[in-house]
Amino acid sequence: VARDAVLRFRPNISITPYHANVKESRFNVDFFKEFDVVLNGLDNLDARRHVNRLCLAADIPLVESGTTGFLGQVTVHLKGKTECYECQPKPAPKTYPVCTITSTPSKFVHCIVWAKDLLFAKLFGDKNQENDLNVRSSDAANSSEHSEDVFECRKDEDIERYGRRIYDHVFGHNIEVALSNEETWKNRNKPRPIYSKDVLPEKQTKENGNKEKGCAADYVSAMVSLSLKNPQDIWSLVENSRVFLEALRLFFLKREKDIGNLTFDKDDQLAVEFVTAAANIRASSFGIPLHSLFEAKGIAGNIVHAVATTNAIIAGLIVIEAIKVLQKDNNNYRMTYCLEHPSRKLLLMPVEPYEPNRSCYVCSETPVSLEVNTQRSKLRDFVEKIIKAKLGMNFPVIMQGASILYEVGEDLEEDMVAIYAANLEKALSELPSPVTSGSVLTVEDLQQEFSCSINIKHREEFDEEKEPDGMLLSGWVEAPVDKDNNKPIGNDESTSNALPSVETLEGEKDDEIQETSEVVEAFTGKKRKLSEVSEVTAPDPSGPSSINQNKPKKLDIDDEDDELIISDDWESLTKKKKL
Amino acid sequence: LSKSHILVCGLKGTVAEFCKNIVLAGVGSVTLVDDRVVTDESLPANFLILPHENHYNGKTLAEVCCDSLKEFNPMVHVAVETGDTSTFGVEFFEKFDAVIISCCSLGKKKLINQKCRKLSKRVAFYTVECRGSCGEMFVDFQDYKYSKKKLEETIECQIEYPSFEEAILVPWRALPRRVSKLYFAMRVIEQFEDVEGRNPGETSIADRLGVLKLRKELCETNSLDESQIPDALLERLLTDTREFPPVCAIIGGILGQEVIKAISGKGDPLKNFFFFDAMDGKGLIEDISGPSTRS
Numbered sequence: 001v002a003r004d005a006v007l008r009f010r011p012n013i014s015i016t017p018y019h020a021n022v023k024e025s026r027f028n029v030d031f032f033k034e035f036d037v038v039l040n041g042l043d044n045l046d047a048r049r050h051v052n053r054l055c056l057a058a059d060i061p062l063v064e065s066g067t068t069g070f071l072g073q074v075t076v077h078l079k080g081k082t083e084c085y086e087c088q089p090k091p092a093p094k095t096y097p098v099c100t101i102t103s104t105p106s107k108f109v110h111c112i113v114w115a116k117d118l119l120f121a122k123l124f125g126d127k128n129q130e131n132d133l134n135v136r137s138s139d140a141a142n143s144s145e146h147s148e149d150v151f152e153c154r155k156d157e158d159i160e161r162y163g164r165r166i167y168d169h170v171f172g173h174n175i176e177v178a179l180s181n182e183e184t185w186k187n188r189n190k191p192r193p194i195y196s197k198d199v200l201p202e203k204q205t206k207e208n209g210n211k212e213k214g215c216a217a218d219y220v221s222a223m224v225s226l227s228l229k230n231p232q233d234i235w236s237l238v239e240n241s242r243v244f245l246e247a248l249r250l251f252f253l254k255r256e257k258d259i260g261n262l263t264f265d266k267d268d269q270l271a272v273e274f275v276t277a278a279a280n281i282r283a284s285s286f287g288i289p290l291h292s293l294f295e296a297k298g299i300a301g302n303i304v305h306a307v308a309t310t311n312a313i314i315a316g317l318i319v320i321e322a323i324k325v326l327q328k329d330n331n332n333y334r335m336t337y338c339l340e341h342p343s344r345k346l347l348l349m350p351v352e353p354y355e356p357n358r359s360c361y362v363c364s365e366t367p368v369s370l371e372v373n374t375q376r377s378k379l380r381d382f383v384e385k386i387i388k389a390k391l392g393m394n395f396p397v398i399m400q401g402a403s404i405l406y407e408v409g410e411d412l413e414e415d416m417v418a419i420y421a422a423n424l425e426k427a428l429s430e431l432p433s434p435v436t437s438g439s440v441l442t443v444e445d446l447q448q449e450f451s452c453s454i455n456i457k458h459r460e461e462f463d464e465e466k467e468p469d470g471m472l473l474s475g476w477v478e479a480p481v482d483k484d485n486n487k488p489i490g491n492d493e494s495t496s497n498a499l500p501s502v503e504t505l506e507g508e509k510d511d512e513i514q515e516t517s518e519v520v521e522a523f524t525g526k527k528r529k530l531s532e533v534s535e536v537t538a539p540d541p542s543g544p545s546s547i548n549q550n551k552p553k554k555l556d557i558d559d560e561d562d563e564l565i566i567s568d569d570w571e572s573l574t575k576k577k578k579l
Numbered sequence: 580l581s582k583s584h585i586l587v588c589g590l591k592g593t594v595a596e597f598c599k600n601i602v603l604a605g606v607g608s609v610t611l612v613d614d615r616v617v618t619d620e621s622l623p624a625n626f627l628i629l630p631h632e633n634h635y636n637g638k639t640l641a642e643v644c645c646d647s648l649k650e651f652n653p654m655v656h657v658a659v660e661t662g663d664t665s666t667f668g669v670e671f672f673e674k675f676d677a678v679i680i681s682c683c684s685l686g687k688k689k690l691i692n693q694k695c696r697k698l699s700k701r702v703a704f705y706t707v708e709c710r711g712s713c714g715e716m717f718v719d720f721q722d723y724k725y726s727k728k729k730l731e732e733t734i735e736c737q738i739e740y741p742s743f744e745e746a747i748l749v750p751w752r753a754l755p756r757r758v759s760k761l762y763f764a765m766r767v768i769e770q771f772e773d774v775e776g777r778n779p780g781e782t783s784i785a786d787r788l789g790v791l792k793l794r795k796e797l798c799e800t801n802s803l804d805e806s807q808i809p810d811a812l813l814e815r816l817l818t819d820t821r822e823f824p825p826v827c828a829i830i831g832g833i834l835g836q837e838v839i840k841a842i843s844g845k846g847d848p849l850k851n852f853f854f855f856d857a858m859d860g861k862g863l864i865e866d867i868s869g870p871s872t873r874s
Contacts, residue, residue, distance in 0.1 A: 309604075
């Protein structure tokens with residue numbers, strides 16, 4: 001589609017479309033080497049890290065970019081010359097403490113996470129996955145045995161009955177169990193249990209809902225079935241309850257084969273309806289304001305609505321940098337930030353690129369360290385949470401010295417596959433080549449041509465709230481930027497990354513780019529402006545970074561105009577904050 | 580937004596980008612004015628003109644852009660108006676909520692701005708020009724009242740804008756220090772084209788001496804040091820008169836955002852000039868107004 005749109009007004013360009021995921025193995029280093037420049041317009045961190053590594057391996061310049069609402073930025077990455085995309089750690093997706101989700105929600109987003117990652121997952125997802133849905137009560141025995149049966153639909157059980165039973169269990173029974181723990185509610189508002197018979201007397205559900213309306217061909221929807229037309233309406237508790245029961249009914253009746261395999265997908269209408277309803281009922285119980293389907297979908301799907309004008313501006317800036325790359329105009333690359341509110345008159349703020357971070361584990365091959373309980377944590381946890389999630393590798397090979405602890409690949413022998421599968425379930429210290437404090441693991445992703453060393457350090461205890469994974473990875477230098485916290489659940493969709501805490505000075509000289517970078521340098525003490533590294537050129541009073549600076553800089557920080565883009569909750573994308 | 584009516588005159592690349600943005604956003608209507616016939620020269624920066632001879636042969640810029648724009652959003656009414664807007668009466672402009680003009684002389688800018696100001700209805704006025712890697716945008720909202728959120732509450736704000744004529748008459752030495760050099764440079768070029776009777780953009784390096792002479796005069800009158808308007812910058816503006824597509828996208832984007840903000844009455848509006856220069860990558864806002872109107 002994009003190709004056709006462009007060819008309409010520039011038919012002579014050769015455009016080859018690939019409808020594929022950039023992580024596929026065919027897009028390997030050799031593929032990337034064919035190009036002079038790579039321009040990214042991706043919407044998730046994972047893919048960007050992947051492309052970053054491939055561009056480094058292929059030694060091809062990368063122009064990265066992202067937008068979120070009215071904010072945006074364009075950055076240029078050249079191996080060895082500038083920072084790579086990962087030199088500054090990107091903020092991790094915002095996660096919430098488990099107990100906030102399971103027991104003490106205070107914001108609507110907590111209810112969404114509960115509805116999406118717990119209830120929906122429990123009812124329609126992989127049954128073998130661990131699930132924290134049943135609140136930890138003081139009576140441990142109560143939860144473990146009971147939970148097996150509660151969520152399963154019994155043989156010959158009427159779907160209506162089942163729906164109400166689930167409803168009562170999660171919104172009624174579980175809340176009562178939670179209430180029994182007095183301590184929790186000492187300083188908090190108590191939730192109220194909600195039972196279906198009180199909200200929807202039995203007779204009503206049988207009369208309401210034209211049962212056939214919700215099922216036109218492939219499109220199954222509770223809203224249609226219940227004649228709820230506007231996704232921007234905020235439904236009442238009664239309506240939400242109806243949607244809950246109807247959506248559940250429709251899943252079982254019309255999408256039976258999906259049950260057990262589903263993960264939440266924001267484009268799955270029925271799933272969105274279910275999650276909205278469930279979140280709203282829970283919110284109602286906890287006195288949290290209800291939200292419309294449209295809003296809930298945005299939160300659950302991590303959607304930040306795109307602003308066409310921002311995209312147009314960023315696109316223009318990308319092209320300007322790309323042209324410089326193609327003209328090998330090496331000294332003029334810059335990063336450009338597009339702000340929503342001007343900072344010292346600037347709406348578009350250019351910043352000189354930084355030198356590579358010498359302790360970046362991606363481009364500078366610096367080892368990282370991992371603190372972990374080697375006797376408790378399994379290899380599987382290590383692979384999923386550290387290697388894949390934190391280090392962004394897709395097809396890792398994990399070695400200790402010469403022994404391979406784990407690898408993935410298409411051409412592995414069966415017995416090796418079995419060994420690796422067995423290894424996953426073992427604690428680190430129990431592996432064939434035991435991993436203990438002081439071990440050094442080498443992890444590689446051959447597709448990304450990326451290799452990393454991990455120093456293992458054993459630690460007994462981890463804080464359940466702050467370090468829920470039981471593992472702590474460290475090693476790369478924390479960037480001096482303020483984190484962009486506008487991603488409540490996952491890290492997809494929103495593409496804008498943290499803004500540097502850039503200040504433009506009211507200095508003596510005209511060249512503000514120069515001054516800007518110097519302030520950042522003062523903060524970081526580690527980064528050096530590219531211009532210092534390259535040759536001194538004759539001062540050009542008219543234009544960009546004149547390199548010869550003789551006058552002393554005055555660090556004159558004017559607080560009023562500071563623009564740090566931080567957002568506390570995803571609904572308000574920007575907030576002013578003093579440095 | 581869906582009830583707003585926008586008038587656009589002068590359909591080069593930047594304005595094409597702007598039109599695309601507001602049509603996608605879903606304004607009520609867009610009226611296009613540009614009777615110039617499409618030529619090969621029009622193609623490079625204007626993506627609304629498809630490069631097929633049949634498509635644009637004999638048609639005016641307005642006609643061709645109109646056809647293309649309609650496809651972006653069928654809900655928006657896009658139409659063509661012929662004639663020279665400087666001859667239209669004041670009543671003509673009353674239909675619109677915002678007027679954007681480009682590729683026109685200094686005289687015409689002032690004239691249309693005045694007509695917008697004469698109406699009792701507040702009509703927002705914008706001009707935009709892109710030359711090579713530079714772009715300039717001007718905004719006049721007259722007396723603008725709007726609301727915005729500040730720390731959980733909504734406050735009412737008011738800003739007074741000068742007209743284009745008033746703005747450029749502000750003595751240069753009265754302006755804050757470190758005003759963008761591009762502002763001054765554009766005024767020199769603008770004045771030069773006016774005095775020499777040139778169409779906007781009709782300059783070349785051959786005009787260098789004439790422009791430098793004019794700069795000298797203007798700087799003397801305004802007690803401004805000539806180094807504030809660098810030779811190199813003036814030379815660029817003289818020679819790179821054609822639009823550069825990424826700059827069109829950027830200025831068209833900023834302009835689009837501003838118009839949408841103005842119509843919806845939300846968000847701080849830009850006051851009152853915006854400059855972009857791809858050479859240094861800065862996109863800055865300058866408040867060029869007399870003491871009474873400076874915010």
